[in-house]
Amino acid sequence: MGMGVPHSLLIRQIETISSLSEGDRDAVRRLPMRMRRVDQNRDIIKEGQRAIECCLLLSGVVCRYKIVVGGRQILSVHFAGDVPDMQNLYLERMDHSVSAMTAVTVAHIAHGDLRALALGYPALAAAFHRQSLVDGSIEREWIANIGRRLAIERVAHLICECYERMHALGLASGESFQLPLTQAELGDATGLSTVHINRTLQTLRNDGLLHSDGQVHTIVDWKRLRDLADFNPAYLHLLPSAKLADAGPI
Amino acid sequence: MGMGVPHSLLIRQIETISSLSEGDRDAVRRLPMRMRRVDQNRDIIKEGQRAIECCLLLSGVVCRYKIVVGGRQILSVHFAGDVPDMQNLYLERMDHSVSAMTAVTVAHIAHGDLRALALGYPALAAAFHRQSLVDGSIEREWIANIGRRLAIERVAHLICECYERMHALGLASGESFQLPLTQAELGDATGLSTVHINRTLQTLRNDGLLHSDGQVHTIVDWKRLRDLADFNPAYLHLLPSAKLADAGPI
DNA sequence: CGACAATTTGATCTGTCTCAACTATGGTGG
DNA sequence: CCACCATAGTTGAGACAGATCAAATTGTCG
Numbered sequence: 001m002g003m004g005v006p007h008s009l010l011i012r013q014i015e016t017i018s019s020l021s022e023g024d025r026d027a028v029r030r031l032p033m034r035m036r037r038v039d040q041n042r043d044i045i046k047e048g049q050r051a052i053e054c055c056l057l058l059s060g061v062v063c064r065y066k067i068v069v070g071g072r073q074i075l076s077v078h079f080a081g082d083v084p085d086m087q088n089l090y091l092e093r094m095d096h097s098v099s100a101m102t103a104v105t106v107a108h109i110a111h112g113d114l115r116a117l118a119l120g121y122p123a124l125a126a127a128f129h130r131q132s133l134v135d136g137s138i139e140r141e142w143i144a145n146i147g148r149r150l151a152i153e154r155v156a157h158l159i160c161e162c163y164e165r166m167h168a169l170g171l172a173s174g175e176s177f178q179l180p181l182t183q184a185e186l187g188d189a190t191g192l193s194t195v196h197i198n199r200t201l202q203t204l205r206n207d208g209l210l211h212s213d214g215q216v217h218t219i220v221d222w223k224r225l226r227d228l229a230d231f232n233p234a235y236l237h238l239l240p241s242a243k244l245a246d247a248g249p250i
Numbered sequence: 251m252g253m254g255v256p257h258s259l260l261i262r263q264i265e266t267i268s269s270l271s272e273g274d275r276d277a278v279r280r281l282p283m284r285m286r287r288v289d290q291n292r293d294i295i296k297e298g299q300r301a302i303e304c305c306l307l308l309s310g311v312v313c314r315y316k317i318v319v320g321g322r323q324i325l326s327v328h329f330a331g332d333v334p335d336m337q338n339l340y341l342e343r344m345d346h347s348v349s350a351m352t353a354v355t356v357a358h359i360a361h362g363d364l365r366a367l368a369l370g371y372p373a374l375a376a377a378f379h380r381q382s383l384v385d386g387s388i389e390r391e392w393i394a395n396i397g398r399r400l401a402i403e404r405v406a407h408l409i410c411e412c413y414e415r416m417h418a419l420g421l422a423s424g425e426s427f428q429l430p431l432t433q434a435e436l437g438d439a440t441g442l443s444t445v446h447i448n449r450t451l452q453t454l455r456n457d458g459l460l461h462s463d464g465q466v467h468t469i470v471d472w473k474r475l476r477d478l479a480d481f482n483p484a485y486l487h488l489l490p491s492a493k494l495a496d497a498g499p500i
Numbered sequence: 501c502g503a504c505a506a507t508t509t510g511a512t513c514t515g516t517c518t519c520a521a522c523t524a525t526g527g528t529g530g
Numbered sequence: 531c532c533a534c535c536a537t538a539g540t541t542g543a544g545a546c547a548g549a550t551c552a553a554a555t556t557g558t559c560g
Contacts, residue, residue, distance in 0.1 A: 048484075066390065069480045070398030075390045087387070090380040095387045095485040119372060129379050130340040136386040137337070137345045140316065140325045143389060147396045147441030148320035151548070182506065191397030193549055198508060214506090214557090230319045234298075235345040401516070432538065443517055448540060464525095464538090501560105508555065516547085523540070530533085 006033050006107045010056050013081035016168045016242040017134055018127035027121050031114075033107035044085075044098045044106065051088040053108040057081065060104030061180050065188065066096045074189040076138060077101070077162065077181070081169050086132050089114055102180045134237045141235045146191040149230065154190040155200045156229035159210060159217060164233050168242040176218040256283050256357045260306050263331035266418045266492040267384055268377035277371050281364075283357035294335075294348045294356065301338040303358040307331065310354030311430050315438065316346045324439040326388060327351070327412065327431070331419045336382050339364055352430045384487045391485045396441040399480065404440040405450045406479035409460060409467060414483050418492040425469040 007029045014020060014028070033056065038044055044062060045051055062084055064075040075096055078084040084098050089111055118125035138161070145157050162179050166172035183201070184194040192200070204210040209225045211218040219225060233243065257279045264270060264278070283306065288294055294312060295301055312334050314325040325346055328334040334348050339361055368375035388411070395407050412429050416422040433451070434444045442450070454460040459475045461468040469475060483493065 064390075066394045068394050068398050069403070070400070073394040073397045075393050087383045090376055091383050091387070091487055093484065093487075095487070096390055118375075122369060125368075125375065126340055129382070132379070132386065133337045133341050133382055136382065136389060137341070139386060139389040139393060140314075140346060143325050143392050143396060144316045144318050144323040146393060147323045148318050150320065153319070183508095184506080194506090195508085195550080196548055199548095202508090234343065237341055237343075237345070434538080444538090445518080445540085446516055449516095452540090503560090504558085506555100506557075509553085511551090513550070514547105515549085516545105518545075519543090521541085523538100525538075526536090528533100528535080530531105 004033075006035070006056060006058055007031065009058060009081045010083070013083070013169065014124075014127050014131070015239070017237055017239060018123075018130050019239070020123060020127065024121055024123050024127075027117055027124060031109055031117065033109055036106050036108060038100045038104050038106060040100055040103050042100050044100060044104075045088075045094055047094050047097045049094050050092050051085065051094065051111075053110045054083055054085050054089060054114060055098075055106040055108050056083050058105040058107055060100060060102040062098055062100050062104055062106075063185070063189070064096050064098050072188045073191065074185065075142070076135065077189065079166055079169050079171055083131065086128060086135070089128070101185065130237075137235045137237060151190070151192050151196055151200050152203055153229055154192065155186065155197065156204065156209065156225050157231055158186065158190055159219075160226055160229045160231040160233075161236070163217075163219065164236060164238075164244055167244050168236075168238050175220075175222070176216060178216050180215045254283075256285070256306060256308055257281065259308060259331045260333070260357075263333070263419065264374075264377050264381070265489070266331075267487055267489060268373075268380050269489070270373060270377065274371055274373050274377075277367055277374065281359055281367065283359055286356050286358060288350045288354050288356060290350055290353050292350050294350060294354075295338075295344055297344050297347045299344050300342050301335065301344065301361075303360045304333055304335055304339060304364060305348075305356040305358050306333050308355040308357055310350060310352040312348055312354055312356075313351050313435070313439070314346050314348050322438045323441065324435065325392070326385065327439065329416055329419050329421055333381065336378060336385070339378070351435065380487075387485045387487060401440070401442050401446055401450050402453055403479055404442065405436065405447065406454065406459065406475050407481055408436065408440055409469075410476055410479045410481040410483075411486070413467075413469065414486060414488075414494055417494050418486075418488050425472070426466055428466050430465045 011020065011025050011028050044055060047066065057078055057080055059080050062078050064084055066073050066075060088094060118128060145154050149157065163172065163177055166177055183197045187194045187197045201212045205212065209221050209228065211220055261270065261275050261278050294305060297316065307328055307330055309330050312328050314334055316323050316325060326334070338344060368378060395404050399407065413422065413427055416427055433447045437444045437447045451462045455462065459471050459478065461470050
């Protein structure tokens with residue numbers, strides 16, 4: 001009860017975008033959590049359902065997605081430490097589904113406990129609010145990415161974003177990182193077909209920007225990749241302490 | 251002091267998605283507001299700026315947008331009663347710009363006053379939070395719209411959304427409504443070119459779904475338009491009292 | 501080894517873009 | 531009051547990014 005690894009993970013995540021006092025951190029450490037394991041490709045919660053708890057991702061990767069007539073659209077990707085369904089704290093019904101892209105472990109936190117926390121600790125209420133605003137900011141960047149960029153720029157941008165966010169969460173270091181998405185899933189995230197993702201990754205590799213081998217991606221030329229993607233990490237609203245150095249790791 | 255039209259407008263907007271008590275409404279009525287007029291096509295706030303106040307839209311239409319190498323991408327459209335920049339209550343820097351699509355009047359509300367309100371009235375804090383979550387929900391639907399739907403479906407979906415939202419705000423009644431966007435702006439909102447918007451609107455008209463004449467759009471066959479667009483208004487998270495009847499106005 | 505999922509390749513097709521010209525439409529100043 | 535100009539809408543022709551379809555290849559795991 002309390003003080004566990006899950007609580008530290010949550011605190012770490014919150015502190016990538018908000019500052020907390022020791023009292024705030026202690027309050028988070030007292031949050032009751034219920035662990036659960038979810039298999040790969042299983043939905044954690046489905047569109048239309050109503051939820052009574054949020055889920056903190058402890059390990060693995062999940063995505064949020066919608067099914068429309070044109071196929072599946074992935075809306076966001078989340079890593080260990082993220083709370084992908086913070087939104088249903090104040091919206092009764094899910095307007096999208098959350099799915100495990102790998103086998104994952106999650107910690108469920110009751111809405112009641114989170115709301116009580118928000119009432120007693122305004123800084124945490126603001127941090128939760130801020131968290132959902134950052135999610136919104138990332139969603140807006142995805143709108144622009146899908147709406148106005150070419151395939152190669154879209155893919156490069158998604159890679160840059162995941163790279164930067166995983167660094168902030170301590171899930172990547174150096175120029176290689178593991179992003180467990182299939183090419184079909186990369187397509188669903190960027191609004192492209194699987195075949196075109198395949199060809200686009202080959203182009204990125206031939207151009208000497210990125211080397212992708214299965215789920216392991218190696219940044220070959222960060223500066224040129226960033227320029228191609230038109231990637232400006234400001235929209236992630238990371239605190240300075242969580243950012244990559246400007247010049248990047250290369 | 252207070253009790254003005256702007257305050258009623260804000261209350262009406264909040265009540266399309268959250269329930270308030272009389273005490274909450276009174277607190278909103280005491281909010282100090284500073285009116286301002288903005289010309290068409292002027293930015294109200296620009297990407298990168300830091301803001302110390304939110305703006306409540308009193309009349310006219312504004313959009314949020316980003317400029318990327320591929321052009322401009324409109325991220326959302328807002329009508330009288332909306333607070334398009336609720337987000338910068340907890341994020342220092344704008345990650346996008348807000349622009350007046352028509353001549354508009356706005357009421358600025360200081361962040362300090364809003365934060366004080368949120369502290370004293372938890373229901374309002376939740377309503378503000380809920381507001382930004384609904385904005386996020388709409389953004390996610392736009393991702394799916396742009397990423398996975400054909401041009402004609404995208405345009406139809408945007409029209410359905412604006413129609414439904416304007417009804418909820420009391421800005422439209424019957425089957426005709428005025429949406430003051432040029433075809434170029436419709437293109438920027440849907441990730442399409444101006445020329446293709448033009449042809450798509452003609453197709454919608456020839457198919458007997460929608461008749462657009464300048465900025466006045468007339469729903470000719472709501473059911474078929476909704477079906478084509480794959481439009482399900484659940485993502486707007488409107489309270490029952492603000493919804494269109496299921497069958498729609500036709 | 502067999503089976504199944506993921507990746508890769510080739511060929512063809514098609515939505516949508518781009519470019520360019522032309523036509524309303526409306527506002528402004530001479 | 532009209533000539534002018536800017537803005538928005540319309541049309542046509544051609545180009546191209548990316549989709550689709552189908553098959554082959556590779557990888558993975560029981």
